[in-house]
Amino acid sequence: MAVKRNTESRKQPSQERSKKMVEKILKATREVLLKDGVDGLSTRKIAAQAGISTGSLYQYFPNKLAVVKAIYSACLEDVISDLEVLVDIPPMSIGEFMETLDTRLDRFYTPEKYSESSPDRAFELELFKAMNIFKELREIDEQHERNVVNVLANGLAKVFVDQSPDNLLRVSTYLYGIHTAFDEILVAGICESAPLLIPHKKAMVAVIQTLE
Amino acid sequence: MAVKRNTESRKQPSQERSKKMVEKILKATREVLLKDGVDGLSTRKIAAQAGISTGSLYQYFPNKLAVVKAIYSACLEDVISDLEVLVDIPPMSIGEFMETLDTRLDRFYTPEKYSESSPDRAFELELFKAMNIFKELREIDEQHERNVVNVLANGLAKVFVDQSPDNLLRVSTYLYGIHTAFDEILVAGICESAPLLIPHKKAMVAVIQTLE
């Protein structure tokens, strides 16, 4: 790719028409990504898939990277909003929390979510991995990591009020790390999700227990 | 990239001179990878960084992919040989094993190994992630994953003799997953290794306990 200029959207999709175009482009990009992978992604293919001209693409995005960035950011937002289920913790004691932890994890790691890792998830992971090659996307990724970890840490802080922020951040970081690892294993299709949920939850619990 | 030919080294570095050249090329490649990412890796840059001509590069490697493969494979071999410490389990009962597990993990996760995640390790992880986009390297990666998991499973089988191979493989897969996650966090420099070792070991233990 080797893109240099600003990578922001060239215009706010203030008009309905524009919004639709942006959507169309993003959708097409996702499709091309799924079909041909990151190194098979080209503006020509995106435009063709979207049924527009390459020139039009540049009316809505300053360059190719911006398109991928948009997709990537949206994907990361999904992850954040997904996590908020875990994080929405009403005030409770550590004891109460630990007692309900299992249920809580069950609610988060529903079999449905993992039983059939939908193409969507497969795509997200694909994208996620692929992003490693674009240096410019690293900062987004790092910011995202920080966001996620903060969200988790804030949630845990409501329960483990005596823990230092450092500790909470550390544990959150680790939790997110093994969560991602779990995701990757499932998406890679190495193991089925159901039997793997047990060790995963045990690991999560064990890690959180270090905060007690 | 899309390379088709054989991607083995073009000649055995039988002579001292050749060996040095290969080293020089691999070193240069690592440097370019670190600086410009996979996306920015080109044979021209490698040659420039190594202070040789592009033609010379092709005297030692049949194509670009082969260079990356060489680096990648070496990196994976390191991982395997590293793991063998964990795997060398003398016959013992589950009880004995669980008792010594903590010591065992301490021996594996020595602070020295992680205290200063050397630039080398940082690079390896970079590479590791990046490889996801090259289909031909995926095979290597998947084979590696299988190797690692088998090594682990075989080790655990000596202790958990009653467990089904499936179960052992599953747990091993997961263990390797969170091991990698732990690695990545440390290499990314998000957390220091020492305090993170505690939750990580707890997680490992918890997962292994599911085999009891």
Place this chain on the structure above:
Amino acid sequence: MAVKRNTESRKQPSQERSKKMVEKILKATREVLLKDGVDGLSTRKIAAQAGISTGSLYQYFPNKLAVVKAIYSACLEDVISDLEVLVDIPPMSIGEFMETLDTRLDRFYTPEKYSESSPDRAFELELFKAMNIFKELREIDEQHERNVVNVLANGLAKVFVDQSPDNLLRVSTYLYGIHTAFDEILVAGICESAPLLIPHKKAMVAVIQTLE
């Protein structure tokens, strides 16, 4: 060269503009071929000669071979359509045919056609010879040879009804061979056409007489 993909024109020159571009490229290719030979033909030179960019060339042809193919095919078509004059034989007896053969050959080998072997013809012959090294063009050439010979044989079959197809094909092959030789001599400029027409026609007649 060694080109693999499809070697057809990338787009129908439906628009006037495209047609002009294709023409420009073909013209430039002819010029480069005449100046530097097949050996010196490169996409860069073609583009430079045509006053376009290398990229543009690939908008109209999928690869270098396709450009040469286009020129070559056009050249072969000319040959075929040229021959149709000879082939348009109304039903007649062998005696009648042999009597009119000389006239017939006169009509085919008009002095105008050969008096000024235009640069175009010179080029075509150049190309014709040169093509022998490109395997993919050989097929075209062989197919062309078969077409020409069939056309001739079918023509002769109308007169020499008792001859075996084998014989007709053999004689046609030979006739085409010496026709080409005649062409080459004239194009090479070794001899003037007018005086050479006499032995050539004698040879043609003598060969055809073997069918009587």
Place this chain on the structure above:
Amino acid sequence: MAVKRNTESRKQPSQERSKKMVEKILKATREVLLKDGVDGLSTRKIAAQAGISTGSLYQYFPNKLAVVKAIYSACLEDVISDLEVLVDIPPMSIGEFMETLDTRLDRFYTPEKYSESSPDRAFELELFKAMNIFKELREIDEQHERNVVNVLANGLAKVFVDQSPDNLLRVSTYLYGIHTAFDEILVAGICESAPLLIPHKKAMVAVIQTLE
């Protein structure tokens, strides 16, 4: 290729050793040419086939073209010496000559020579055609053509003493042209030689009769 410098042999093979080396190189080149064609010919392959180093090749030939030139010239000399059979005409009248012409042609076009177009002949023709792509070899070819035609014309001059040199040259040129065409047909394997000899000889005779 694109070779520019002098294309003469770098040294006279004064010493026995040198002569052997030159032979070895030429033999290897022929083998590579037969196997991989002109566009597959490289100094590396020649050296490998000859069992020497590329450097050594340049001790005996200034560049790649010189090697091909050497082979080509040798090949052309063979053609000349072959023709001398036809040309060695004792003084005789036109009548005598025409009477013996058929025998003469029989002696030249022996079935053995053509029945099994030996690999050698196949190679020569291959080379012959291939040379069309090397502008530098054209002059050799043209000189050769002139030589051959002169040889023929001189031979015919002994019989057709009243003919103008121009006429003799013209007829010789044409005779050589159709001779070459005949050769090509046989080498291409389109027709078997035996039945084709009849029309070919008829054509030769018819052409020579124009001198009467």
Place this chain on the structure above:
DNA sequence: CATGAATGAGGGTTCATTCAT
């Protein structure tokens, strides 16, 4: 706004030729 032809730098790779050993 939309188009898509045109651009041209840059990609991977080859190979004739040289030169230190």
Place this chain on the structure above:
DNA sequence: GATGAATGAACCCTCATTCAT
């Protein structure tokens, strides 16, 4: 002399980006 590693120009081709229409 012989070697073969090293060179680097040149090869064919792609693709992000621009701009005249």
